Amino acid sequence: MRLYMKNPQNVFLTGFYWAFVAYLFVPLMLMTAMSFKDSNFISFPIDSFTMKWYVQVVQDEQFLSAVGYSLMIAFIVTVVATAIGVWIALLASNEAIWGKALIFALACLPAVVPGMIQAISMRIFIRAIDVPTGTFAIILGHTVHAVPFVVIMAMTRLRSMPSNLVDAARDLGADNFIAFFRVTLPYLGPALVGGMIFCALTSIDDFVRTFFLGGYQTTLPMLIFAKISGGMSPEINAMATLVLIATGAIGLYAERRVRRSRN
Amino acid sequence: MTFRNPTRRSTLKMMGTGAGLLAAPSIIRPAYAQENVLNITTYDKFLPDDFIDQFENDTGIEVRIRLTDDQGKQYNLLAAEGSDPTTDIVTVAGHRLSQFMASDLLQPIDPSRITTWDNLAGPYKGAPQLIRNGEVFGVPLLAGFEGMVRNTDYTKKSDSWDLMFDPEYKGFTTYIISDFLSITMKYLGYDGDFVSYVGKPEEAQAATNAARDFLIEHKDMVRKFYDGGSEMQQMLVNEDVYVAQGWSGPAAKLIMEDFPVELSIPKEGTYGFLYSFNLVNHAPNVDAAYKFFSALLANPAVGAAMTRQSGFASAFGGVDKLLSDRERAAIALPEEQIARIQFFAEENRDMKNEMIDRAVAEIKAA
């Protein structure tokens, strides 16, 4: 990472950043090391190494289909939650609306409710409105949980947006809708990317809502929790390592494309 | 008149509406109650793939499996679904059976409809733990107990729960509070299963309080209160604890892996429980469930798979022969120790649960 200028504070900050990177990565590197252990339990020391867990995981249809299913759900959740979240943020940041504070607080509710309570109440609720459990219910549950993150991220950014920006666009003849797409949305950019990351993350990582709302198709966290209850085996670490490598690679690829398209 | 002489158009309209009405629920409602489906909620690797494939081929019934990791969640899901369950068979651990029953979530089974019922090992045919009001609830799968687990490198041999309170291991013990509270009551000479306290709430409360105070007094012994078997395994493996109260299954799995761990039943005794497949109340596919039970008991390999996965002893006959020496050794205990197991009873559950739960909260908050 190249710096603007070298001065003592920046050197300190650089050090701090890399220390933080280490904080995030060292425990995971231990996990990855464990995935090569030739035993049914993870523990130090690692006496003998094996690739058998990876071979097993890569051939495990249940794992592959769980990953695919989780990805599909996360994708839909991200799209829907972002749209609704931005919409709510626009509403809650509109000067003319009465009761903005209340709307905001209510919009944030699902982020506060502990997962299990939300899962149970959602399960009872969808039964009351006659929505069957399954993929649709999972997506609904995840979206409800994800929307507040988008709202909070979008509002942080919206509040600092000079209102004359939109006015200027209107003066130039853009109607509200066009002004939104051409001015507001690009301004929201970084916050939205953050919000979308939250959506995808909370969806892919969610176990308890999925368990209560899902049908008989297994998502990745469901598979991992079920496996852990039989003992923490290196197989689970191998799964996590593969997921990490895949997401890292996708991220790098996306970052490259973004950089190229800018140049 | 229109009824008598329907025009072509009105007929078409009526048929269309009827078909639409009939189709609507099946479009939005996945087929939980289809004829050839069976929904099972169970643990990972309890049902081997080849057994399921075989069963599906033989009967034409599609088996759908939802994996669970925890009794509490399984219970909550069923309770939330109420009279409209999406599962036919659940896997219940014996110490939780009364809770499922109290909420009316299970229905009794009729052993005579299970053609292979006699393949159960002797003690488990009509095991009293699964009988309530003369009716059988569930097909027994596995038998387990709450044992004392110790690291043989760092601790001395002991035939008493004393080890859990030995100052030498201060900060190196762990237990599941609710389970160990009952054992502590037994250890202190009270009735930890509350069977003898029917109609004597004061006596029961005094006994519970005594055990509670004893545990609070020795709270500094404890490294962690745990919930799941894999937590206990990991703590022993990482040497975060040396002595634990633990379920026999997870402990036996460590022994199978040659960790320096010993499982025993101390002289003060302990409690035992069964895992069983239970038929859910209002289950949509009861007939398929009976076919499944019959196929299950005909197949000792399934029992062996469950034992390997869980570490608990199988309730099916003929499983022993399918286990390796090491697996058998991990599960085996001396006869005199086995005799110390007392199975959970069915009387007085409400009083027991009420008092134990409160004491658990008090121990946690202390």
Added chain:
Amino acid sequence: MTKDVLAGSGQGVKKGRTRYAGWIGTLARSPLYRGTIGLLAESRVARLAALLAVPLAWIAFFNIGPILQMANISLLANYPLMDGDEPVYTLSQYALFFQESLYFMPFLRSVVFSVAVTAATLIVVYPVAYYIGKVIRPASRNRALLLLLTPFWAGEIIRVFSVIMLLANRGAVNALLREFGIIDRPIPMLYTYFSLSFGVVYLIALYMLLPLYSSIEKIPNSLLDAASDLGAGPLQRFRRVILPLSRDGIVSGCSLVFLTTIGVFAAPLLLGGPNTVIFPEIIAQLFHGSNDKWPAGAAFSIIMLLISLTTVGLFVRVVGGRNVKLM
């Protein structure tokens, strides 16, 4: 960037007649769109309705609906109801919370713990967000963020177990210390407030990082330069310019972290010890203990919900000050 946007959308525009390229143009020319916009332009009510409809419906249905279910359960004397039971309503579950120190103390502990974790996360993450937003070149920012994002995809439970592998008696830290002869008996680090905080910060740092980054990144460099030109030292610059201008990010980051921490159960609790029992554990026990009491669990959740939302509201008011229009 905003200049480009305006220039782009303003090209060839005459008042009242718009010409756009691409899909927006196609959309803008379609009769359906024109009709809708016409209606919206004419009627203030229609404009409000369009803005309000979806958000309000969503909030009313999916945010409030399930909570009402919970509220309903919290007022029942018994749940689940048996076939044929008549529901009996009572407020006793709520009274229970205030009567019993048994429940009240863990709640206070939970609030204090969440505040501490939020503060710790802020202190740890702020320099990192500042470094990415202001110190390194803009071209490197995405990569620097990406590096920090990757570990979060491993999943919560895996990350918890990786913290266990780090801090256990036979974990990596103790092994290293023993290897170098610094200690001969392992230091018990797991199952303490230390490991719990270490793990929770580890799990939720991202919730602080992204809002902070998004608000620090947009502070104009010209302001920082101006402050330097006027002779402000680094500390003064931070206190007078950077901190006030990143207040939005601090407020929303802290809100996210606090709200998430106060409701955590499951995975992070695997890292706590016998003396770190916090409120969500009590609620969990009420829901799936062997003697489940859904009404009490539901009532406690609702109390927790109200108090934590109020706390965040007050925090936003106090820290955010007049200028913050969040609430």
